[in-house]
Amino acid sequence: MSTRASAAVTPVVLPSKWQHIGNRFSFGVNESLAASIRSAGSSDAWLRSQFDWGKITDTRSGAVISWFPRLTDSPSAAWARVKADERSSWDYGFDFACYSMARKILSRRQVHEVMVDFWSNLLYIPMGEDRSFPWRYSYDTVIRSRALSTYRNLLRGTIVHPAMSGWLNNSSNTKSGINENLGRELLELYTVGRPSGYDEDDVKNSARLLTGFSVRVFDDFAASYSTANHYRGRVRILGFTHANSSSDGRPAVNAYLDYLARHPATARRIARRLCVRFVSDTPSSSLVSAVANTYLKSDTDIRATLWTLVKHPEFVAAQRKKVRTPVEDVVNAARVLGMAPTGSSDAESFAQKVIWMCNNMGQNPYTWPRPDGFPETSSTWTSPARVLRSWDMHYNLAGNWWGSREVAIPAKLDQLPTQWPCTLGQLVDHQSRMLLGRTASLPLRAAVASALNLPETYVVTSAAKVTEWGWVVIRGAVLNTPEGMLR
Amino acid sequence: MNPVDDCGCGDYDVSRRSLLKAAGLASMAGVATSMFGDVLTSTVFGASNANVLVVISLRGGADGLSMMVPHAEEAYYSSRPTTAIAKNKLLYADSTFGLHPSFTALGPMWLLGQVAGIHAVGLPAPNRSHFDAMETLEDADPGSSARIGWINRMVSGLAESPDVFDAMQIGDTITPTSLVGPAPTIATQAFSDLAMPFSKDPVMSQRVSDSLRAQYAARGGLIGEAGLGAITLAGRAAAISGSVNDGPLAGVIYPKYSELGAALKSTAGLIRANVGVKAVAVDAGGWDHHVDLGYRVNDTVKDLALCLAAFFLDLGLDAGRVTVVTLSEFGRRLKENGSHGVDHGYGNAVFALGAGVNGGFYSRWPGLSAGTQVDGDLAVTTDYRSVLTEILRARFPALDTSKVFPGISYAPLGFMH
Numbered sequence: 001m002s003t004r005a006s007a008a009v010t011p012v013v014l015p016s017k018w019q020h021i022g023n024r025f026s027f028g029v030n031e032s033l034a035a036s037i038r039s040a041g042s043s044d045a046w047l048r049s050q051f052d053w054g055k056i057t058d059t060r061s062g063a064v065i066s067w068f069p070r071l072t073d074s075p076s077a078a079w080a081r082v083k084a085d086e087r088s089s090w091d092y093g094f095d096f097a098c099y100s101m102a103r104k105i106l107s108r109r110q111v112h113e114v115m116v117d118f119w120s121n122l123l124y125i126p127m128g129e130d131r132s133f134p135w136r137y138s139y140d141t142v143i144r145s146r147a148l149s150t151y152r153n154l155l156r157g158t159i160v161h162p163a164m165s166g167w168l169n170n171s172s173n174t175k176s177g178i179n180e181n182l183g184r185e186l187l188e189l190y191t192v193g194r195p196s197g198y199d200e201d202d203v204k205n206s207a208r209l210l211t212g213f214s215v216r217v218f219d220d221f222a223a224s225y226s227t228a229n230h231y232r233g234r235v236r237i238l239g240f241t242h243a244n245s246s247s248d249g250r251p252a253v254n255a256y257l258d259y260l261a262r263h264p265a266t267a268r269r270i271a272r273r274l275c276v277r278f279v280s281d282t283p284s285s286s287l288v289s290a291v292a293n294t295y296l297k298s299d300t301d302i303r304a305t306l307w308t309l310v311k312h313p314e315f316v317a318a319q320r321k322k323v324r325t326p327v328e329d330v331v332n333a334a335r336v337l338g339m340a341p342t343g344s345s346d347a348e349s350f351a352q353k354v355i356w357m358c359n360n361m362g363q364n365p366y367t368w369p370r371p372d373g374f375p376e377t378s379s380t381w382t383s384p385a386r387v388l389r390s391w392d393m394h395y396n397l398a399g400n401w402w403g404s405r406e407v408a409i410p411a412k413l414d415q416l417p418t419q420w421p422c423t424l425g426q427l428v429d430h431q432s433r434m435l436l437g438r439t440a441s442l443p444l445r446a447a448v449a450s451a452l453n454l455p456e457t458y459v460v461t462s463a464a465k466v467t468e469w470g471w472v473v474i475r476g477a478v479l480n481t482p483e484g485m486l487r
Numbered sequence: 488m489n490p491v492d493d494c495g496c497g498d499y500d501v502s503r504r505s506l507l508k509a510a511g512l513a514s515m516a517g518v519a520t521s522m523f524g525d526v527l528t529s530t531v532f533g534a535s536n537a538n539v540l541v542v543i544s545l546r547g548g549a550d551g552l553s554m555m556v557p558h559a560e561e562a563y564y565s566s567r568p569t570t571a572i573a574k575n576k577l578l579y580a581d582s583t584f585g586l587h588p589s590f591t592a593l594g595p596m597w598l599l600g601q602v603a604g605i606h607a608v609g610l611p612a613p614n615r616s617h618f619d620a621m622e623t624l625e626d627a628d629p630g631s632s633a634r635i636g637w638i639n640r641m642v643s644g645l646a647e648s649p650d651v652f653d654a655m656q657i658g659d660t661i662t663p664t665s666l667v668g669p670a671p672t673i674a675t676q677a678f679s680d681l682a683m684p685f686s687k688d689p690v691m692s693q694r695v696s697d698s699l700r701a702q703y704a705a706r707g708g709l710i711g712e713a714g715l716g717a718i719t720l721a722g723r724a725a726a727i728s729g730s731v732n733d734g735p736l737a738g739v740i741y742p743k744y745s746e747l748g749a750a751l752k753s754t755a756g757l758i759r760a761n762v763g764v765k766a767v768a769v770d771a772g773g774w775d776h777h778v779d780l781g782y783r784v785n786d787t788v789k790d791l792a793l794c795l796a797a798f799f800l801d802l803g804l805d806a807g808r809v810t811v812v813t814l815s816e817f818g819r820r821l822k823e824n825g826s827h828g829v830d831h832g833y834g835n836a837v838f839a840l841g842a843g844v845n846g847g848f849y850s851r852w853p854g855l856s857a858g859t860q861v862d863g864d865l866a867v868t869t870d871y872r873s874v875l876t877e878i879l880r881a882r883f884p885a886l887d888t889s890k891v892f893p894g895i896s897y898a899p900l901g902f903m904h
Contacts, residue, residue, distance in 0.1 A: 177825010362660030
């Protein structure tokens, strides 16, 4: 980073529209991200460059996998370790959750990272689940590689993936014994949804067509396609029909997935979910239609679809209207406070402690117990108990009161103004600009003054006069303003 | 707590146990306990020692046909060649039904006539979606577009201005649909979580509360209301925390690493403390048994039975005012699938336990013959709202149940007195 944005007493903040794009399409607008938006010249230009994520070097985030060497175990090796009681599936899942959180904090490809999170929550598989855990990291790499391509492509990569086959029992769905689980959720959750009006016969045919994908669960977890297990014969599902006469059903499955991805009901469902995540709990039908239309016209292109969303007046008008989920809250706080995980050697490492911080606020990453993913509505995450836990956690993070290790925290001196003296009120404003990208409200200034039992006009003569305690109280209070809970 | 709806996936429950165990290190399971001041609390807060309803949601679609087995039905045995439970293994079998053998821990309660099993219960129309069915079940007002859950309507009907402690979800900070609505409710992992920052430092805590109140009041909207609610809640919780004992009472043992057990332990403490709670919602996931039904149902029923038995013991003298009902979004298909499991079905069994219950088996049994099935599933002859109405009428006689469940036809089965 060339210049420290914190140098002045009143650091420059992004124009609010740019800040808005940053808030919605990253896990936290820190100094470095604000600088990259500025250097792109506009938030539009920044978004376009972020869409082209492969061109952004991302060394720190790319190195995270090396902290978790077991995640790249082959499925058979992972299973062998579990059988030998060397590790448990939970250990693999926990590694995966830590890996995922660390990437969210560190990545320079923030739009990509946000979309990986979005699709991982839609095409959801929990961490450490016994029938899928050896394949969970591989599943993540598929989502990563396709998160900004097309939904058609994403569906093809995820639905028949061995992790999904294990999780939703498709690995035991055979022509001689149908298991409906994946066939049903494919229709209900991942594509058309219940308003499309599919019936029980559609569910059964959906399951029949998905036979043949085999995973030797609790054996060596080897995945293969078994023509002997594939059900042959004509299927009809909603408006899709296929002779399905070949012993290899995979081409028919791809045709079916393409049909579902391109279905208008899928377009509405995906568009609505995107709008709830990126605009508001209650997107208008005109916004949803606009987004769905682009989805259909572009043949399910994710970047084109997102572009329509961000260009819509309703998106532009929705600044600071979404409440951060606990996971978003922790990652945002870590990013704006400048806390960067540097490894994951033991339970004291920051990369591991962030999991328990999320849990403490009511959202343990990747532990939603159902296949529909965590709710993305703000109303879900505004129970008084959650708010209390967040307030507490912001102070804990600001002071590193959980004593996390393997974390790089910038020196206090580098995050304070360089011009002294300044008043307590100015100091609060300085931190509000740094952490929230906006000036401090009068009640926020008053809040800090009250907590420290000092007047706002109290003159701080030098950086050395800012005590550790005062520093935590200021930063915790900034994160605890209503605006600090919103993105 | 949303324990696992594991969709029948391996030893996921084991994973969750390890998770809880590890979480204990980071305060998830670390529950502060203390036990004094009940009397003070009851006078100061006008807390009631009235009746309490505890609703346990068996999420994932529990298989009622395994829990309350219709052993006289040839169709049950022919449809489930590898997963049916032989009659001689069932507990307390009568001529029609018997309990799953893993209910052993509830034996004493059953023999005392405090457990009722009610079969062929469910939604008015089949709905085999976990998500839609649960939403419908908890909203329980199909004619209305207002998103108000039935427990919220229940506590609204019991007091002109319901108290924040009237209805709670224990185990998870996410409010379930049954609690959503105008009456204030609480969703929390544990009672001890309801504290302001710096709660050990009264001066600092007060300053922080005051300034957060000013900021959140000025902000308004969803987050503003949530912030004000949080401050009020923390204040109330602090005032009574001394009397809430997260227990358990001496000699009571909940199953280790059971999330249901942890939630019921907190619930028992809350009820014993007489803080005025009238309804508690608790989630118990892990019932989506698409594979290996026999093994999975063993585990889940055993955990449920052990937790419930411990809970009623833990309630001590207060057990006399607590009624538990179990609900699940749908039953499973009669015919087992290719994975020794059962796919999503329709009619289901409900259990009512504790105060006011006339124990035994109840059902307007439709039979399982092909002609009576609904698309391969057990038919529903008793609307689940009718079952709940029967409980509410017995335990909360002042309540107008027609406002809790608008428009249903109520037909009591006699399992409550």
